[in-house]
Amino acid sequence: MAKRNQHVVPHDRGRAVKPTGGERASSVHDTQREAINRGREIARNQGTELFIHGRNGQIRERDSHGRDPYPPKG
Template identity: 75%
Template sequence: MSKRNQHVVPHNGKWAVRGAGASRVTSVHETQRVAIDRGREISRNQGSELLIHGRNGQIRERDSHGNDPFPPKG
């Protein structure tokens, strides 16, 4: 499985998880919350990034599960 970022996007009145550059969606869900949970699971397994889009298609949140080039200092 490749390390492709996962996107949660609006899809025909529902919400879908789609791998970056993919023509088909990975899964379709009734709510954005369920789609985010599934996308997060996939991105954690792949060590990739999850990008959450709003209804207008704009990215509203990002969640990195890979090798973050700017990890938090602590």
Template identity: 65%
Template sequence: MSSLLTIALGPLSVVLREFPRQGTSLMTSRNQHVVPHANGWAVKSAGGQKATAVYETQSAAIARAREIARNQESELLIHGRNGQIRERDSYGNDDFPPRG
């Protein structure tokens, strides 16, 4: 998880920058998304314009995205047909047990 450094200036607050919490890393750039595609389901890297791969079934796309996420120690985000994230799994440097 990441945190924001916020400074309160009276009624205003300013966010200076994002930084990782101690013992964690920011994993946003390598996250793998499984998203709907015209030809089935696509695996895309976060921020990527093109699909890494396209599969006929969501389960095939999830299997490939999970393999990539494990290899890169990043997150897997699975989107539903409506585009909303319906499931996520992390293979990175997480706190265990989870906080909260």
């Protein structure tokens, strides 16, 4: 299975976690916090990125769990 970035997006039943390019949500949660926690868990396990979208659909935050080509120095 290919590793794909995870997105926390608005859903008619709360918030959903969806992989990049995925049609269906991998999980649906009542609260944004629950969705972020699940999305972060998946991203950590896969070594990918987590994108958190606001109500308007725009990315408002991102969390990298992959190999950073430009890590912070010192």
